[in-house]
Amino acid sequence: MALFDYKDSDALGNVKAVDTAMVVVSVENLELLRKLQVNRLVVLQSSRAGQHLVGIVQKIIRDTTIANALGTEPEADQPKNVEQNTVRIALIGTFFDRLGQRENVFRRTLETVPEIDARCFPIEGDRLTAFMRAISSHTGEDDHRLSLGTYTLDENAEAYLDANRFFQRHAVIVGSTGSGKSWTTARLLEQVAPLANANAVLFDIHGEYSPLQGDGIRHFRIAGPADLEAGSGLDEGVVYLPYWLLAYEDMTTMLIDRSDQNAPNQAMILSRTVTAAKRAFLAAGNHNDVLANFTIDSPVPYDMQQALKELKRLDAEMVPGTRGEKQGEFHGRLSRFIARLENKLTDRRLGFMMAAPEEAQQFEWLAKLAKSLMAGTRDQGDKKGGVKIIDFSEVPSDVLPLVVSRIASLIFSVQQWTRKSQRHPIALLCDEAHLYMPSRNDAGSVGDAALRYFERIAKEGRKYGVGMVVISQRPSEVSRTVLSQCNNFVALRLTNADDQSVVQRMLPDSLGGFADLLPVLDTGEALVVGDASLLPSRIRITEPKAHPDSGTINFWDEWERDAQREAIASSVAAWRKQSQTAK
Template identity: 30%
Template sequence: MRLAKSIASGLSIIEGRAYKIGQVGSFVRIPQGYQDLFGVVSEVGAKAMPLEHADNEDETGRWMQVQLVGESIGGTFERGISQYPNIGDSLHITTERSLARIYGSDGGGQVTFGTLSSAESIPAKVSLNELVTRHSAILGSTGSGKSTTTASVLRSICGVSEGNNTYPNARILMLDIHGEYSEALSDIAQIFSVDPRPGERPLFIPYWALESNELLEFLTGGTIEGARETAFTDKIFGLKIASHTAMNFPGVEESSITVDTPLPFSLKKLWYDLIDFEVTTFEGQNRDQPAKLADGNAETLDPPRYKPHAMGANGPFLNQNAIGIRRQLNILRSRLLDRRYNFLLHPGDWEPDLNGVVQKDLDELLHGWLGGQNPITILDLSGVPSGVLELLVGSILKIVYESLFWSREKSEGGIERPLLVVMEEAHRYLSSDKDSLASVTVQKIAKEGRKYGVGAMVISQRPSEVNETILSQCGTYFALRLSNPADRSRVQGTLPDGLVSLLEVLPVLRTGEVVVMGEAAKLPMRCRVTLPNEEHRPKSSDPKVANQWAMDKKPEGYDRVVASWRAQKPRAVVNPVAIQRENVTDETEGKD
């Protein structure tokens, strides 16, 4: 396509509005009688020949390449082309009126999260059905507005951005790695946190709902195999059988119980029974009488004491059947004593006693996560040690996905009430380098979740580090500013070859500006995200360096720094303040 000499300036004014001609990403219209074809400018250029030497006096030397994307008949826009233009057909600027035909609403099921960059009067919309069931990704470098975009999209999904509650039965579970969204979405979310603030609930993940191999790898400090693994799994299986016998869980038949069945068992009992077997010494003529000095205490993790073994014929003698797992049991004991892992190994009312009896079962856990009054549930994982983050995220996703998979025929399942799982900082636990529990579970959600009503939204600043299978299954992309070539190439691979040039603008996008493309969007569009109110923005803004450094220096106490470091809690204090509150009565009460 070439530009006419009459618009060589590259600027045209129509109905009082100025339009740039030949901008990459802009739309053009090709009239075909009652039908209009629409295309996207994918490439522009100019000939090097001076105009005075051109063969045609109307030749400007400027040209552009257009990719046809859809057509409009009777005011209704559809993707795809039923006929092609002829040589010599003229192209027209696509005005706001025509853009409204392209991006106008199809009725219900549309989510508005911003406005088109080229026409701010036209709302930017995506289809909610495709956004959830076909998965999505929000990708952008640090400082590009990724967190604000996420908050805006989630508020739009719930309908609160427009002052109403369009989807009161929405169900969204968000994994917040840095604690950015608790305040931003507090009006529409229930919040569970490892280190809860006032108004938040404590986050617990029952260890006994995890698969045995993942749990044992964490508890014993690495992979165990052979007889050592069998010693642990046989004991866990026996404890789960005993727990079911004590509590008679509905829907469970003893013959169907395996070591991975989510039934409660006591880790303290597991540790005590195994360590007792490992350290036992025997005496007597037949070497069959335990030489026990003290029973120890499973509840307080005190091991039993036996007479030390001695050389010679009189003993005491070592247990010849010991497996050799003392080191693993010592690591297990240290994990149980480490307060940083209380949310997992001592999960409140979900922690079994020594007999495997729990005060609360998994139904109350799932009701809190998936059945809250608010449409969004935020699991604040900012207080989780980095070494256990992958296991924790994988465990949460495994619990949620398995519960919705097996309840697919029930009204609480994902078919009747779909779930959107939002995963912040996904590159930290969905790496392409290894198949962790989190990565394997999300791959399963990406491939099969659509059938069971579970959708995924992946958020990352390094898309090149996210598992390729997961990212390739995302049907809709929100691409913000991306400077790294590897990250850009991963996003560009999602578009047809003819439209790849549309993403050349990624390095120069403004903060809060995004290119949306994929199944939930009619066509790729560049738009500005509507900013939530100040009190509803994530805590992800940059520090005000100039302001903070310009302030007068104040006394500092680094003992508080060390206290938080050791406690692994940002709000830990050196000297706890105990405030005793008493009711105040009015002495004049009852007097005239």
């Protein structure tokens, strides 16, 4: 059945002017003009049989000249004020009654433009539902469709995205705080989790995703001080990131104060000492194959206490001189560096890195860690769960970028070194991304190294089956390089102008006006743009079954409640112990 079997009497008006992707339609009937709304869909007669051109209403103008509507100056001989009601329409694609074997197919191509006087019809009611269904049913094959919600234009029509495209070339979920990003993420994961061999990792910075439970979902957390005491490990979902997994660059940014005049010496000694310690470990374990090719960045365990001892020796070293003993080359130059290192070694908050249990000091342990974080549902033993949610809430904020990026780059490296035939695609969902892939950064800062890892994943991830979903409330503060690699945007309400312009740049020129909707979107409502959706569309995100603990507090209700609380003393205790879970 042809979808667009309009009668002439349904027509809104006729085409009066045509540009490449823009047409102006004049509307005689003022009633119809009044009913029309910006961003509604219309269909225009095409010069080819069986084809229709689909457009979005961009501007509705009463009492102005056509020349003005097109944004050009009226000709001198044209009257300036003709009574003329016009609608400006951006063409977005072609609808085919039949294309090959399929009926009712929409394509984002414009092979023709409408002719002057072609008729224009509104797409409303049943036709709108049918049109949206037609779009959705051809968004990807039936079995790789992802549904975030329903179209705002027509709540009866489920909005499907092409799930392959969504993850293939990275996606972005943005929106001001409280606009619904975490809920959207939960909705997304709820659809990933049931897949037979799902594989995704969510970086949960504030520990708000714990309510997401059930088959296909596993929870991990970066070890906090309380876990150190309990001695819990990977089997209980506790993740350590032992210092030997840090790259040289991470260590220098964490341990060396660049303003120290001895910084270059300290960096050199650090490199030399760690290399020697790693080599000693490999030699002791007879790992000769690794020994032949290793560098300071190789993920090889070593004994930090041993390394510290060596640093202290150099710092106090005396060597024979012409007249008795004299100070060694590095005498006293390493003191501040050693103090910094010792500080970190004893900092309980950094225990997940510096005080990992014995098991995490073993050569074999890295494979176990990688397997926990990277195995798909099918590849796991009894504890199944292809969606892995890692809680970073107890990681101190100054090292957060380093820790998140290290885990991401660990996953990326393992994926890179997996034979192509064995590679299983994995998605990294990065919540609060502006914290660890910021747009501006001081060279040499903790965030700087982190940023480079993520930029690399953004640029090369596709080839190795690593997809990113960047989630942030401040897209303008997220690295441009990362964003420029993302091909799909789910934009929730955005109030800040800089953030809006980031989304605006994603839109094709003719649809730039779509971005005007960003500040007026409802909570949980999004503009979805990109190669995963046929049409840039406004979608009402369906509530996820389990709600992330997003911490929206009803101030007034809480204040009105006459209930006594005694939390403050234990809050102080938790602050001191740097752990909410500690007793």
